[in-house]
Amino acid sequence: MTALARGGHRATLRSRREARAAYLFLAPWFAGLLVITVGPILASLYLSFTDYSLLEEAKWVGWDNYVRMFTQDTRFLQSLQVTTVYVVVSVPLQLAFALLLALVLDRGLRGLSFYRSIFYLPSLLGGSVAIAILWRKVFGADGLVNAVLAVFGIEGTGWVGHPDYALGTLILLHVWTFGAPMIIFLAGLRQIPSSYYEAASVDGAGWLRQFRSITLPLLTPIIFFNLVLELIKSFQSFTQAFIVSNGQGGPADSTLFYTLYLYLQGFKRFDMGYAAAMAWVLLLIIAGLTGVNFLASKYWVFYGDTK
Amino acid sequence: MATPSRPVPVLFRQFRGGPLAKHALLIGFGLVMLYPLVWMISSSLKPEELIFREPGLWPSEFTLENYTEGWNALKHPFSYYLWNSAVVTVLSVVANLVACSLAAYAFARLNFPLKKLWFAVMLGTIMLPYHVTIVPQYIMFSKLDLINTIWPLVMPKVLATDAFFVFLMVQFIRTLPRELDEAAEIDGAGYWRIFMRVVMPLCLPALATTAIFTFIWTWNDFLSQLLYLNNPDNFTVPVALRTFLDASSDSSWGPMFAMSIVALGPIFGFFLAGQKYLIRGVATTGLK
Numbered sequence: 001m002t003a004l005a006r007g008g009h010r011a012t013l014r015s016r017r018e019a020r021a022a023y024l025f026l027a028p029w030f031a032g033l034l035v036i037t038v039g040p041i042l043a044s045l046y047l048s049f050t051d052y053s054l055l056e057e058a059k060w061v062g063w064d065n066y067v068r069m070f071t072q073d074t075r076f077l078q079s080l081q082v083t084t085v086y087v088v089v090s091v092p093l094q095l096a097f098a099l100l101l102a103l104v105l106d107r108g109l110r111g112l113s114f115y116r117s118i119f120y121l122p123s124l125l126g127g128s129v130a131i132a133i134l135w136r137k138v139f140g141a142d143g144l145v146n147a148v149l150a151v152f153g154i155e156g157t158g159w160v161g162h163p164d165y166a167l168g169t170l171i172l173l174h175v176w177t178f179g180a181p182m183i184i185f186l187a188g189l190r191q192i193p194s195s196y197y198e199a200a201s202v203d204g205a206g207w208l209r210q211f212r213s214i215t216l217p218l219l220t221p222i223i224f225f226n227l228v229l230e231l232i233k234s235f236q237s238f239t240q241a242f243i244v245s246n247g248q249g250g251p252a253d254s255t256l257f258y259t260l261y262l263y264l265q266g267f268k269r270f271d272m273g274y275a276a277a278m279a280w281v282l283l284l285i286i287a288g289l290t291g292v293n294f295l296a297s298k299y300w301v302f303y304g305d306t307k
Numbered sequence: 308m309a310t311p312s313r314p315v316p317v318l319f320r321q322f323r324g325g326p327l328a329k330h331a332l333l334i335g336f337g338l339v340m341l342y343p344l345v346w347m348i349s350s351s352l353k354p355e356e357l358i359f360r361e362p363g364l365w366p367s368e369f370t371l372e373n374y375t376e377g378w379n380a381l382k383h384p385f386s387y388y389l390w391n392s393a394v395v396t397v398l399s400v401v402a403n404l405v406a407c408s409l410a411a412y413a414f415a416r417l418n419f420p421l422k423k424l425w426f427a428v429m430l431g432t433i434m435l436p437y438h439v440t441i442v443p444q445y446i447m448f449s450k451l452d453l454i455n456t457i458w459p460l461v462m463p464k465v466l467a468t469d470a471f472f473v474f475l476m477v478q479f480i481r482t483l484p485r486e487l488d489e490a491a492e493i494d495g496a497g498y499w500r501i502f503m504r505v506v507m508p509l510c511l512p513a514l515a516t517t518a519i520f521t522f523i524w525t526w527n528d529f530l531s532q533l534l535y536l537n538n539p540d541n542f543t544v545p546v547a548l549r550t551f552l553d554a555s556s557d558s559s560w561g562p563m564f565a566m567s568i569v570a571l572g573p574i575f576g577f578f579l580a581g582q583k584y585l586i587r588g589v590a591t592t593g594l595k
Contacts (some may be wrong), residue, residue: 015418021498022419029410029429029473032466036444037432043443054446104333111330117582118337124578124585125344128527129545130567133552137560138343176340180589187590236436239529243549259438259530266442267534276442283439290434 041283048277053270065277076278078253079261083235086167086257090174091230095223097178102185103215116186120179131173132243136160139169160244163252170240170255181226188222189215220301228293232286238263258282351564358561374569377562381547381554382539385566388547392526395543398461399525400518406467407517408510411476412502416488432470437530445534459535460528464521472517478591479513480506516588519581523574544570 023030048065050058069076101119105112125131138144141158149156159165192215200210241249241257249256249264262282266275350358351373353366378385413419414426448459467473483506491501507514529545536546548570551563578585 018417018498019419022413022417022422025409025413025417025498025502026425028406028465029467032406032463032468033428033432035447036463036466036468037435037440040440040443040447041435043446044439047442054449101336104329109326109329115333115337116586117578118341120586120589121578122340124523124574125527125571127529128571128574129529129548130570133548133563133567134343134347137564138346144343144346183586183589232434232436236438239545242529242533243552246552262438262441263530267445272442272446279436279439279442282436286434286436 044276044279047273048280050273051271052273052276054272055270058273061273065274066281068274069277069281075253075256075261079249079256079258082167082249082254082256083258086171086174086237087231087234090171091227091234093171094175094178094230095181095226097175098181098226099185099219099223101178102182102189103211105182105186106189116179116183119182123177123179126173126177127239129239129243132240135169135173135240136244139165161251163254166244166251166254170237170244173240174234174237181230184226185219185222188219192218217302221303224293224297224301228290231289231293235282235286235289347564348568351561351568353561355559355561358564373561373565376559377551377566377569380559380562380566381550383542385547385569388542388544389569391541392543392545395457395460395532396522396525398457399464400521402461402464403467403469403472403517403521404514406465407469407472408476408507408514409502410467410473411480412506414473415477415480416485416501416506417498429470429473432468433474441530441534448535454535455538455541456535457541460525460531469521472521475517475588475591476510476513479510483509512584512587515581516584519577519584520588522577526574 047058049060049062051061051064052058105115109115139159140146141156141161143159145159146156157165159169196214196218197210200214205213236259237257238259241255241260242263245251245255245260247260247264249260258278259282262275262278265271265278345364349364349366352369352371354368354370354372357366357368381388410429414422414429444459448454453459463469487505487509488501491505496504527545529549532543532546533549536542539550542550548563548566551566
């Protein structure tokens with residue numbers, strides 16, 4: 001009895017010691033959570049109901065910022081539309097390329113790691129200012145694309161300077177970085193047991209049938225994962241639009257990304273209350289989108305183990 | 308029909324007869340993808356007036372003029388901005404390695420109250436858009452008089468807010484056999500010693516992945532450097548490149564290309580040196 005009690009006592013001592021150690025190891029992370037993440041999130045919620053410019057005291061204005069956003073500010077609505085088009089077009093295109101290349105590269109191909117590296121490189125470089133500068137020149141009036149078109153006798157236009165095409169060049173830039181999701185697809189393809197394909201080909205299933213009945217269903221969790229990740233990421237694109245449009249979102253606001261407009265409002269016009277409100281709308285959009293994604297996933301994502 | 312001895316479940320099965328065709332296709336596609344990059348390199352080595360007259364890759368005339376001109380085009384020589392970037396980047400790498408591994412060890416190995424909740428919170432912060440915190444963070448750092456210092460850039464990393472890497476290391480530590488920890492504990496080692504002497508040495512691959520990714524992301528990062536570094540004396544490479552774009556007329560693309568290549572150099576170097584870690588890192592956690 002006493003031995004048992006002592007044992008239990010020792011166990012609680014030990015677990016208390018362990019918990020104390022854990023919280024010590026986590027101390028920097030907790031501090032960051034408080035000061036860098038949760039504090040600012042709550043502060044920006046408060047600021048979103050104020051008029052604040054860094055120089056004066058914040059003035060409570062209620063829902064004004066939100067009302068202004070959706071009823072009066074056409075540039076805000078434009079930025080929402082531009083970003084939506086960008087996300088809706090570039091993410092599926094990028095993932096389609098990633099999946100296609102992953103399928104081509106999968107198994108039994110010599111030089112796999114070479115190709116994989118080549119296709120992955122743009123993903124590492126794509127977010128940089130240097131590549132955005134390059135893009136601006138590749139699609140400029142006297143840029144590479146037009147020089148190539150001229151070889152075929154086609155006269156191009158200044159793609160980045162044209163309101164109809166500028167966003168298209170940014171979409172292309174996003175598609176160009178398909179390497180990272182491709183690598184995730186490749187890792188997923190490797191998980192599929194080759195015996196499935198053996199059985200299928202014994203039964204006479206052609207490649208299309210195998211793709212539709214084996215590869216695609218077993219890959220849906222990976223497709224879902226990539227989709228969630230890329231949606232969140234592309235909604236926040238900033239650098240490319242900033243550089244290509246010289247920080248303005250032009251021509252004619254055709255590349256005015258949501259985050260770029262937020263930056264202009266918050267840090268050029270110092271309308272920080274409004275920028276904070278925009279930040280919260282962004283958070284809600286991304287959370288909503290991710291939530292819908294998870295709900296919808298029940299209908300198309302196949303988890304082999306749960307059936 | 309003959310069953311293939313080694314089934315190749317590939318979309319382009321019909322190319323099996325001619326793998327050469329497949330390779331030709333892949334190489335062609337790769338060339339199109341990399342063409343702009345190679346074009347930039349070759350343009351940077353051409354005299355200004357030739358850049359847009361010949362779309363071909365091999366310069367008919369070589370010159371390093373663009374590099375010398377670009378290097379000295381701004382207020383400071385370009386090496387100055389490279390140094391500033393290097394300071395921010397190296398400090399970020401060190402901070403991430405220390406702070407994220409500390410947190411990861413606790414999440415992966417120790418038991419404590421509310422562990423599941425905190426772990427979920429940590430995963431949630433991975434998804435959190437940077438812009439949601441950006442306005443109050445800016446206000447905070449400006450009230451603390453830290454604008455135009457490196458603190459706003461490095462402090463978040465010291466405090467382990469790059470949760471990707473915490474997650475990456477948690478996943479890695481979980482694959483290490485627990486018996487090692489237990490053996491060390493029987494030998495009388497405390498948690499700190501187990502962390503330093505047992506877990507960390509085995510974590511080298513995860514630490515390498517973290518270091519390389521932190522390096523590349525910080526080196527490329529534009530938004531926070533644009534926000535917090537307003538004085539040309541503190542400019543890092545991305546911000547300097549951006550002023551280049553502002554300052555120069557549309558005709559001086561040669562020097563700008565040259566400096567862009569200088570800016571991409573370190574990333575390319577890390578890519579060549581650390582491919583293995585990069586690709587494994589992407590594949591296991593689905594980072595960029």
